[in-house]
Amino acid sequence: MTQPQVETSRTAERERADVGLCAVLLGVKDDQPEVLALEDAHGGLAIAHGAIDDIDTTLERALRRMVERTVGAHLAYVEQLYTFGDRGRDPQRRALTIAYLALVRREIAPARHRSQWLPCYQLFPWEDFRAGRPEQIDRLIVPALRSWAKDDPRRGLRADITFGLSGSAWDPHRVLERYELLYEVGLVDEARRDAQQRGNQLPSASEIALGRPMALDHRRIVATALGRVRGKLSYRPVVFEMLPSEFTLSQLQRLVEALAGFTLHTPNFRRLVSAAGLVEPTGHHRPTGGRPAELFRFRGDVLRERPTPGVGLPGAR
Amino acid sequence: MTQPQVETSRTAERERADVGLCAVLLGVKDDQPEVLALEDAHGGLAIAHGAIDDIDTTLERALRRMVERTVGAHLAYVEQLYTFGDRGRDPQRRALTIAYLALVRREIAPARHRSQWLPCYQLFPWEDFRAGRPEQIDRLIVPALRSWAKDDPRRGLRADITFGLSGSAWDPHRVLERYELLYEVGLVDEARRDAQQRGNQLPSASEIALGRPMALDHRRIVATALGRVRGKLSYRPVVFEMLPSEFTLSQLQRLVEALAGFTLHTPNFRRLVSAAGLVEPTGHHRPTGGRPAELFRFRGDVLRERPTPGVGLPGAR
DNA sequence: ACAAAAGTGTTTCGACTACACCCATGG
DNA sequence: CCATGGGTGTAGTCGAAACACTTTTGT
Secondary structure, X not given: OOOXXXXXXXXXXXXXXXXXXXEEEEXXXXXXXXXXXXXXXXXXXXXXXXXXXXXXXXXXXXXXXXXXXXXXXXXXXXXXXXXXXOOOEOOOOEEEEEEEEEEOOOOOOOOOOOEEEEEHHHHOHHHXXXXXXXXXXXXXXHHHHHHHOOOOHHHHHHHXXXXXXXXXXXXXXXXXXXHHHHHHHOOOHHHHHHHHHHOXXXXXXXXXXXXXXXXXXXXXXXXXXXXXXXXXXXXXOHHHHHOOOOEOHHHHHHHHHHHHOOOOOHHHHHHHHHHOOOEEEEEXXXXXXXXXXXXXXXXXXXXXXXXXXXXXXXXXX | OOOOOOOHHHHHHOEEEEEEEEEEEEEEEOOEEEEEEEEOOOOOEEOEEEEOOOOOOOHHHHHHHHHHHHHOOOOOEEEEEEEEOOOOEOOOOEEEEEEEEEEOOOOOOOOOOOEEEEEHHHHOXXXXXXXXXXXXXXXXXXXXXXXHOOOOHHHHHHHHHHHOOOOOOOOOOOHHHHHHHXXXXXXXXXXXXXXXXXXXXXXXXXXXXXXXXXXXXXHHHHHHHHHHHHHHHOOOOOHHHHOOOOEOHHHHHHHHHHHHOOOOXXXXXXXXXXXXOOEEEEEEEEOOOOOOEEEEEEOOOHHHHOOOOOOOOHHHO
């Protein structure tokens, strides 16, 4: 589609602003979800980013080419995440970035330049329940939240809902809400850094800095991406974008667990996945430590049969 | 948050582009979902739009003030929808618009200027199943789709999934996918208009123009909004943003039905809503044609109790 | 043999559906 | 008394959760 008409009244209203693209490239290796990070000029970690190239007719195309330029990876699955425009304000310009989520097969995605794969749970250690409840929640986060909410019941309610306290259930989707709350409370390094840059007081006297910080608001963008993937798992077959064409059910399960951040009941997982018609056997087998595993492939026909074909996490009720 | 540091490498990469905001204001009156539309200079219908005001620190704040300026309405619920950047390309500039969804109580939202409330199902007549299956689907849409997909099975599959044909179920959430398919097939007026502006052939020789057209790609933006609302109904208590503080269960049901586009089983709806703890009785009553109806209010505590408090449409399985 | 990993059967539970029915008011 | 809209009881169905158990390989 092109601009249908010279819309003077409209373009006149518009301001010029700095606009860029950025992409959260998400892959899983050795049961760890990882995000592609580049070292920026100041030694910070940034996700892939760049300008909108004018030759591309759609934003998605511009994004794909930006990523190919920047990190040399070809992207399979891409979706728009969110547009961030709160930061980077100064009298002359506003810095906008249109963030995308991209899922990649780690085998196909070579990291170039000064890039590295950064484990997501180094960024958000409190999000990984696979080896039990992360100890930092009860040791560091809960006490800090309690003292932050001491005099305001609304803060208490928010803390309870976001971190699943006082009877509320832990909701795996609320990755962003948790990061943002920790930022507000001053438990992540970016909060201190941004306060210093503004010349403000620290939001809290705490010396706690949970998880690895990133440049600008990139950790917030990655949190948005992780939350989005967790949500999408249950109603769209996005996991298969991160698997080879043939895979075992354990591979699939461990991948889902890595993204969801908790373990699943193996026998039920197998049945749910096959009963949903998501996969079909290829007839091939693969040797393992024990009994050889059957290889499966994604069954494209589910798309026609079910409105919401996904792996259905327990918390999705 | 402010820009933490002068990121020369980054800002240098950025291009200047025209960026604006727009808002889909959605309300329901007399069981009809309606969107606020303004007449533009050329007699077309446009949703509320404007520039990003530099004094606002967040995009959401900029949007709220833009809407207050433009149509004089104060917004309760607001969320970012999507950033559209495919249209309006020319060698000099790219026109970007960050679209927001806003839900309003029609009593509180006075329309000012040259604005009007436009019934959504005039834009998308094929989306309203409350009085039975819209006749246009089988009379106009299906034949056109079939002839469009005649020689390409992938087109056939896409048509089947999007419009629930050949055994696929109609998915109320796929509002945008349906509009986009109709655009591609050439069954909406915008397709013809945009092709003419490009100097291209019409995408189809058909003279069919389903639904009322809007300026630019605004109908596509409204489709995105309607799809988002339908999705959100089932897992967030967004409907209550469009109701007065006290309401009857019928009011609630008719509102949900208006948005979802199909009718619900009344006895079950009542129970699901109360069993979910979404509402509590106020003790007041309201005279009706028959037995007086009990008045209810939204019960805020659900937020603590359930991770996904929504009204749960049948198709959400 | 036994550890390790894959894979199956069966019961229980709870959410949603469908259908039949009762209640309170106005004309 | 009967039409209209409000409201309840109850049995059936389906998918998911939990638990116990079998199969096939490598060492």
